[in-house]
Amino acid sequence: MRHRAKPIWWIAVGLVVALARCIDTPVERQRICEATSGRCFYVANTSAHGSGSFTNPYGLPDLPSATTPFCALASPALDSLQPGDILYFFGGDYLLQTCAGPTTVYDIGYIRPPRSGTAGSPITIKAYPGETVRLVAISGDQPVLGNDRFSYVRFEGLVVEPRNGGAGGVNFHGVDTTARPVGLEIAYCEVVGSYVATVDNHDGVRLELVEAPWVHHTVIHGVRGESPNSAGIKLYQVRHAVIEDDYIHDNTAGIFDKESAVANVYRRNLLTANVQPFYGNNQADPASYELYDNVIDGEIGLHYLTDGAVIHDNLLRRDTLAGDWAGATWNSELWNNVVIGPGGQVLAYYDSHDSLSTTPPAQLAYMDYNVYGAVPSYRFGAYSSGPEQVLSLADMIIHGYEVHSAIALVSDIFVDRVSYQLKPPWQTAGRYGDGVGPDNVAEILNVGRYGPGAR
Structure with a gap:
């Protein structure tokens, strides 16, 4: 028996329904783990606890608490990190309530490792590939990211936005001139600053008492205040820093290498629309640096x-x-x-x-x-x-x-x-x-x- 052809309008309806199903069906996230010498953990922007697995990621309650005495870490998502581990943040806008505590809290990053990595196995905290992660500090005094004086720590692909007053986006800090952390890296990040009515320190990225930090392919903008102390990047007593391939714009000071630099290198950067693009040494011992290809x-x-x-x-x-x-x-x-x-x-x-x-x-x-x-x-x-x-x-x-x-x-x-x-x-x-x-x-x-x- 011959089959009667369906009318054109029916075929059109079928195509529309099929297309709608394709549009409405979300693309399934595929598991990625780039760790070669450690484990992979995952964080999602949810209100529930998790185990850190790909299918049951950590949630906001597994990040540090704003009420922990002296801003102790006490974070399931961070406490377990060992050398070689990678902690991925899935895409989303994470509204973070950071700690308000002692006067030194400005150098203790809210998202930070519990220990050092090693030269061959750093601890990495990064955005999940292909997804946009915004870490927004909405209260407290802490910078968004930091190393808490540990070595071999990497941050990659994160958008950080401190909306908590004069707190910074990233703070890499050492103990003193005899114990400088090494192996610190900020890669492919974005630091979104804001205006703060201050002449005091107010930084997008702050590097202090560290050895050979590496900041590259990062955008730093909008850090404004009433003096060059509002800086996209500020360095105190840093040696052999490599600041390269960065886009630093619309800050009061783009870069402020403020105290006693030793052989810091600035290359292939775009510095534009800053009140002062590069501001050199201000105090302490004589500084030395090299700027080229900028x-x-x-x-x-x-x-x-x-x-x-x-x-x-x-x-x-x-x-x-x-x-x-x-x-x-x-x-x-x-x-x-x-x-x-x-x-x-x-x-x-x-x-x-x-x-x-x-x-x-x-x-x-x-x-x-x-x-x-x-x-x-x-x-x-x-x-x-x-x-x-x-x-x-x-x-x-x-x-x-x-x-x-x-x-x-x-x-x-x-x-x-x-x-x-x-x-x-x-x-x-x-x-x-x-x-x-x-x-x-x-x-x-x-x-x-x-x-x-x-x-």
């Missing part, structure tokens, strides 16, 4: 008491290269930088405290092979007892600096202001026959390479 909208403020800052191959887009206003800054080296901007002239270097010295200890150990998009000036001693010393490029050449530096129109330096590709003359105009400025400006300007979405 795109910086604003100046590199060495500030005070710096010995041996190395600044090279950067693109600065706000008419100023570097300088200090409080003096005691010696032996800086600057080369292969490109300085452009909207103004009609460039401030290439300044020391507001002292006149230019060419005998040791001199402000400048080396300055050459820089390229300026307008006529540069060099200013010294604005706060000294005598008149301010304003020098030209020709004057600096007489003093032995800037012999190979050049002035050129921006349109003659770059192919365009999107790729910032160097035109041929500048591809070999550097100190070592290399190009001036960062190796790949377009890559640094690509904000898609930063934060949780870039993993």
Whole structure:
């Protein structure tokens, strides 16, 4: 018997129903465990206790309590973590009530490990792959993430947002100069700050008394206050830090390396829309750091008491290269930088405290092979007892600096202001026959390479 064909309208209805079923059916989460030398645990944004398994994850009650005396950890989700373990947070907005306690609570992260990992088996706390995790502190005094003085701790792919006053997003802290934690990493995170009416410390990420911390591919923004103490990243007595491939924007200070840095490195970062992009040493012992391959909208403020800052191959887009206003800054080296901007002239270097010295200890150990998009000036001693010393490029050449530096129109330096590709003359105009400025400006300007979405 012949089957009668169904009418077209019936077929259309069937397609709509099938499509609706496809849309309404959630994609099932597949179990992922990336641990190679430990176990995997899971946390969900639920109000029930769990066991930490994939099918029965920990819930909010398994995170630290806001009422534990002296902010003790007492967290099933965190207490059991051992070297090599990974704790995954499933996607969601976690509203966290942190502890309010002793005056030192500002350095005890709410989410933190109970012990150290090891060099080959760090403890990792991260967002579940492909899911957005927002850890929002809504009360208390604690920063959202921390290490509580332990070593070999990693945070990856998390959005952290401290809404609890002046508390920070992340705090990595050591005991003293003889017991510095090592192996600390912040990767592909986002720190969302806010305005706080304070001149005191108020930081997105705070690194203190630690050795070789690594902060990379992270977005830090919105940390604002009434002084540079409101900083995207702040460092106290940190040695050999590597701050690279970060997008730091819309803060009062982008980076504040505040006290006694030793060989900290800042490279391939995008610093834009900060009141002060880089603010250097403020106190204690002389600091040293190296900044290269960065795109910086604003100046590199060495500030005070710096010995041996190395600044090279950067693109600065706000008419100023570097300088200090409080003096005691010696032996800086600057080369292969490109300085452009909207103004009609460039401030290439300044020391507001002292006149230019060419005998040791001199402000400048080396300055050459820089390229300026307008006529540069060099200013010294604005706060000294005598008149301010304003020098030209020709004057600096007489003093032995800037012999190979050049002035050129921006349109003659770059192919365009999107790729910032160097035109041929500048591809070999550097100190070592290399190009001036960062190796790949377009890559640094690509904000898609930063934060949780870039993993």
